[in-house]
Amino acid sequence: MEKLRTTPFHERTSALCQPQNWRKWAGYFAAGSYEHTLDREYWAIRNSAALIDVSPLIKYVIKGKDAAALLHRVTTRDIHKMKVGQVAYTGWCDEEGKLIDDGTVTRLEESTFRLTAAEPNLRWLTMNAVGMDVKITEVTDDVAALSFQGPNTRKVLNIVAEKPVDELKYFRMMKNKINGVEVTISRTGYTGDLGYEIWMDAKDALPIWDKLMEVGSDYGIAPVGILAMDMARVEAGLFMLDVDYTSASHAWIEPQKSSPFELGLDWTVALDKPGYFVGRRALEREKREGSTWKMMGLEVDWVGMENIFKQVGLPPQIPGMAVRGSLPIFVGNVQVGYASTSTWSPVLKKYIALAHLQKPYFEIGMDVRMEITVEHHRQHAPAKVVKLPFYEPEWKKK
Amino acid sequence: MTTNQYDAIVIGGGHNGLVAAAYLARAGKKVVVLERRHIAGGAAVTEEIFPGYKFTEFSYVVSLLRPEIIRDLELPKHGLKILPLPSTVTPMENGDYLAAWDDHNLTRREIYRHSPKDAEAYDEYARVMARAAKAIKPIINLIPPDPTSLSMRDMLGLLKVGQFAANLSEKELYAVAKLATQSAADLLEEWFETDALKGTKAASGIIGTFLGPRSPGTAYVLLHHYMGEIDGAFRAWGFAKNGSGGVSGSILSAAESLGAEIRLNASVKQVKVKNDRAVGVILENGDELQSKVVMSAADPKRTFLQFVEGKHFPDEFVTSIQNFRTRGSSGKVNIALSELPNFTALPNEPALHRGAVSISPSIDYIERAYDDAKYGQISKRPYLDMIFPSMIDPDMAPPGQHVMSCFVQYAPYDLEGGWTDATRNTLGEAVISTIEQYAPNIRRAIVGMQVISPKDIEAIAGITGGNIFHGELLLHQIFFLRPTPQWADFRTPLKGYYFGAAGAHPGGGVMGAAGMLAAKEILKNGF
Numbered sequence: 001m002e003k004l005r006t007t008p009f010h011e012r013t014s015a016l017c018q019p020q021n022w023r024k025w026a027g028y029f030a031a032g033s034y035e036h037t038l039d040r041e042y043w044a045i046r047n048s049a050a051l052i053d054v055s056p057l058i059k060y061v062i063k064g065k066d067a068a069a070l071l072h073r074v075t076t077r078d079i080h081k082m083k084v085g086q087v088a089y090t091g092w093c094d095e096e097g098k099l100i101d102d103g104t105v106t107r108l109e110e111s112t113f114r115l116t117a118a119e120p121n122l123r124w125l126t127m128n129a130v131g132m133d134v135k136i137t138e139v140t141d142d143v144a145a146l147s148f149q150g151p152n153t154r155k156v157l158n159i160v161a162e163k164p165v166d167e168l169k170y171f172r173m174m175k176n177k178i179n180g181v182e183v184t185i186s187r188t189g190y191t192g193d194l195g196y197e198i199w200m201d202a203k204d205a206l207p208i209w210d211k212l213m214e215v216g217s218d219y220g221i222a223p224v225g226i227l228a229m230d231m232a233r234v235e236a237g238l239f240m241l242d243v244d245y246t247s248a249s250h251a252w253i254e255p256q257k258s259s260p261f262e263l264g265l266d267w268t269v270a271l272d273k274p275g276y277f278v279g280r281r282a283l284e285r286e287k288r289e290g291s292t293w294k295m296m297g298l299e300v301d302w303v304g305m306e307n308i309f310k311q312v313g314l315p316p317q318i319p320g321m322a323v324r325g326s327l328p329i330f331v332g333n334v335q336v337g338y339a340s341t342s343t344w345s346p347v348l349k350k351y352i353a354l355a356h357l358q359k360p361y362f363e364i365g366m367d368v369r370m371e372i373t374v375e376h377h378r379q380h381a382p383a384k385v386v387k388l389p390f391y392e393p394e395w396k397k398k
Numbered sequence: 399m400t401t402n403q404y405d406a407i408v409i410g411g412g413h414n415g416l417v418a419a420a421y422l423a424r425a426g427k428k429v430v431v432l433e434r435r436h437i438a439g440g441a442a443v444t445e446e447i448f449p450g451y452k453f454t455e456f457s458y459v460v461s462l463l464r465p466e467i468i469r470d471l472e473l474p475k476h477g478l479k480i481l482p483l484p485s486t487v488t489p490m491e492n493g494d495y496l497a498a499w500d501d502h503n504l505t506r507r508e509i510y511r512h513s514p515k516d517a518e519a520y521d522e523y524a525r526v527m528a529r530a531a532k533a534i535k536p537i538i539n540l541i542p543p544d545p546t547s548l549s550m551r552d553m554l555g556l557l558k559v560g561q562f563a564a565n566l567s568e569k570e571l572y573a574v575a576k577l578a579t580q581s582a583a584d585l586l587e588e589w590f591e592t593d594a595l596k597g598t599k600a601a602s603g604i605i606g607t608f609l610g611p612r613s614p615g616t617a618y619v620l621l622h623h624y625m626g627e628i629d630g631a632f633r634a635w636g637f638a639k640n641g642s643g644g645v646s647g648s649i650l651s652a653a654e655s656l657g658a659e660i661r662l663n664a665s666v667k668q669v670k671v672k673n674d675r676a677v678g679v680i681l682e683n684g685d686e687l688q689s690k691v692v693m694s695a696a697d698p699k700r701t702f703l704q705f706v707e708g709k710h711f712p713d714e715f716v717t718s719i720q721n722f723r724t725r726g727s728s729g730k731v732n733i734a735l736s737e738l739p740n741f742t743a744l745p746n747e748p749a750l751h752r753g754a755v756s757i758s759p760s761i762d763y764i765e766r767a768y769d770d771a772k773y774g775q776i777s778k779r780p781y782l783d784m785i786f787p788s789m790i791d792p793d794m795a796p797p798g799q800h801v802m803s804c805f806v807q808y809a810p811y812d813l814e815g816g817w818t819d820a821t822r823n824t825l826g827e828a829v830i831s832t833i834e835q836y837a838p839n840i841r842r843a844i845v846g847m848q849v850i851s852p853k854d855i856e857a858i859a860g861i862t863g864g865n866i867f868h869g870e871l872l873l874h875q876i877f878f879l880r881p882t883p884q885w886a887d888f889r890t891p892l893k894g895y896y897f898g899a900a901g902a903h904p905g906g907g908v909m910g911a912a913g914m915l916a917a918k919e920i921l922k923n924g925f
Binding site: 001002003004005024026027120121122123124126138249250252254 | 497499501503504505506507508511514515517518519521522525529532567744747749750
């Protein structure tokens with residue numbers, strides 16, 4: 001009988017995971033955190049080096065003469081423009097221009113790509129590949145992945161990897177070796193900090209983990225679970241499938257669906273690219289007519305919130321981790337949207353949220369109110385609409 | 399001495415009759431339920447055929463029992479517990495198996511073993527079906543409008559159906575249209591490539607019909623069975639504590655506590671008619687009971703052709719009821735066991751025994767089983783849907799012992815040579831030798847066995863033709879056509895005579911909906 005799977009790093013991660021707070025991620029066990037509080041893990045992302053097991057990410061290798069053509073057709077990016085070694089973040093839509101999933105496309109070779117996804121997409125890819133000379137293989141189990149995030153990660157990789165990574169630019173990938181074993185390293189991540197993702201054969205996983213931990217110990221390395229990453233990704237303005245949006249193929253009703261424009265992915269929709277791609281017509285129309293919703297940042301006004309708590313004799317109480325629960329947002333007494341994920345930002349010392357707002361309330365600087373619960377009573381805390389990301393250190397892309 | 403004067407008489411103490419009685423009693427009416435057997439429950443009964451081993455004799459799973467009935471009648475207070483039946487395992491002819499577990503990711507992994515494409519199609523198929531089921535579900539609670547009628551009520555009803563159809567997306571509308579016309583096999587071929595997956599899914603398209611998976615119209619039956627899966631928190635298929643007898647037991651208790659009277663061993667001979675109106679019944683023992691209304695919770699043929707003299711109905715109506723298809727096609731084999739059958743494909747796995755095991759390795763397998771039945775034979779290799787009630791409710795068998803419920807199709811009502819002890823044994827043997835292929839220890843584990851043919855369903859539960867739905871769920875026998883055009887709203891051509899059982903809209907499946915809706919119709923009309 002099938003059991004929930006463990007990742008190739010489980011031997012290490014299970015020994016380190018003190019709270020045993022395993023989460024289910026795409027059919028795998030993923031460590032929620034390694035320590036009982038998230039502080040040190042969060043700060044490893046922002047201040048030193050965080051080692052995050054992201055092996056459960058669903059991965060496909062798409063290979064063949066028409067590999068580029070398939071991805072060009074399915075995704076919203078101009079895939080033909082991608083150079084070998086380039087990585088592109090992209091969403092993909094249904095015919096109505098509503099987002100199905102999102103992930104990264106890496107051009108490993110001229111006609112070999114790696115696609116990551118949050119959900120299985122083999123059927124969708126296959127349906128779009130009719131008559132194409134292309135082979136789509138799911139490699140989720142075969143390829144282990146580590147997300148290595150934080151300002152010290154470059155230093156550690158320069159010691160660990162055979163070739164230095166100094167020249168590896170933002171959203172580029174290189175072939176390299178660690179422990180004499182071939183890996184690919186991409187300068188990508190889900191934290192908005194300097195960071196890399198290391199892709200390796202599952203059988204090579206443990207020695208590479210060990211090597212990174214050993215060398216990294218001088219640079220403040222910490223194994224980091226998905227809870228701390230969840231805080232960092234909100235600061236970085238990055239959304240998550242099934243938390244901040246619903247896949248068009250899962251939605252029960254139309255309003256549950258989102259377009260890439262509504263999620264702020266305008267920059268990934270290459271309407272100028274040649275030829276047909278799935279959703280093109282609907283996306284062109286939305287571009288022309290404007291979107292009725294927009295995901296924006298929301299900063300809760302601390303003083304305003306303090307005053308609400310003060311009325312019951314308390315200092316502000318907010319959860320010390322990202323909360324994946326919908327919170328209504330108001331202008332006056334009218335609900336104009338909702339926050340899908342909210343979190344305390346330790347680096348900014350702010351209470352922030354990813355907010356989905358209706359036209360015309362998604363303008364930067366708009367004063368709104370977000371529902372908070374103060375001693376079992378619902379209150380509206382003053383907040384401001386801001387640009388995403390909330391936090392972007394200058395070393396992220398340098 | 400009990401008086402024989404009532405507001406309402408309900409004929410038949412099956413779950414629908416009990417539900418109707420409970421609703422009528424709740425409205426302050428003086429109600430009596432007349433049950434011909436020594437126990438109430440109809441086809442939802444649990445009996446101790448072998449000492450210590452309880453068989454959920456006929457119906458065995460619950461999915462469609464209306465949640466509002468559970469709430470309205472406070473059934474949990476009367477002992478109703480619906481326990482989870484979380485998985486289905488299909489052993490395959492090559493020694494492997496296919497399983498659907500309760501965890502989404504485990505099921506995906508499991509199907510992935512057989513076909514990566516099917517693993518995803520499975521989810522998408524479930525969503526399409528669930529959307530279609532969600533779309534159709536409001537109809538279940540709607541008294542069917544007659545599209546040819548111009549009465550205000552029918553017009554409003556049609557408007558409601560129309561409105562709801564307008565809410566469907568174009569895609570959903572196509573999906574529903576396809577479901578209404580395709581065969582289960584055609585539909586499933588569009589989605590999947592794994593034989594065991596197609597076979598298992600197809601099986602739910604033929605249950606209770608005298609059709610094969612390649613017969614048009616069976617796709618709709620698939621959808622009908624999906625209804626149970628979309629109630630969100632209410633959750634899917636379950637097994638009632640104490641079996642299906644637990645369901646009727648709790649309704650009986652609720653009905654009695656609301657003041658309904660239940661008379662057992664009270665077989666109805668005839669409905670009394672005076673001035674073109676039903677005014678009571680005459681029992682087989684000669685007793686007469688008077689009432690303002692009479693509701694039948696028996697099958698349509700008994701209700702209209704046996705209890706009431708034909709002269710009280712229009713000829714056309716009588717013909718239409720005569721043509722109502724009630725071909726029994728399935729039987730039941732209940733087995734008391736000293737040990738659980740150990741399936742070689744997945745040995746010693748308690749998760750398997752806590753769910754259903756389906757013998758449906760392919761569509762061809764089921765179609766072949768149907769071929770036998772078409773010509774009056776018992777399927778040599780039948781489709782089986784098995785559960786192990788003692789693994790879900792430990793009180794169903796003595797400690798360490800087990801009971802097993804095998805739904806078996808096809809076992810035609812009109813068996814060539816007729817149903818005798820010998821042919822009943824043939825059915826039992828077909829079941830055991832089929833199981834034996836996958837779980838060789840079954841034969842030595844048998845402590846006792848009860849074989850129920852469609853004839854037995856008719857004789858014991860009183861369902862004409864032995865059809866588990868009181869009439870097949872064919873497209874021409876559902877919604878405003880059930881049981882017959884113009885009379886799908888629980889009224890009948892005879893004033894004061896109502897009909898509320900599985901043969902009425904919305905059909906069978908231990909839903910209780912027909913009984914509830916009929917009672918509401920009676921109360922609305924006033925008496």
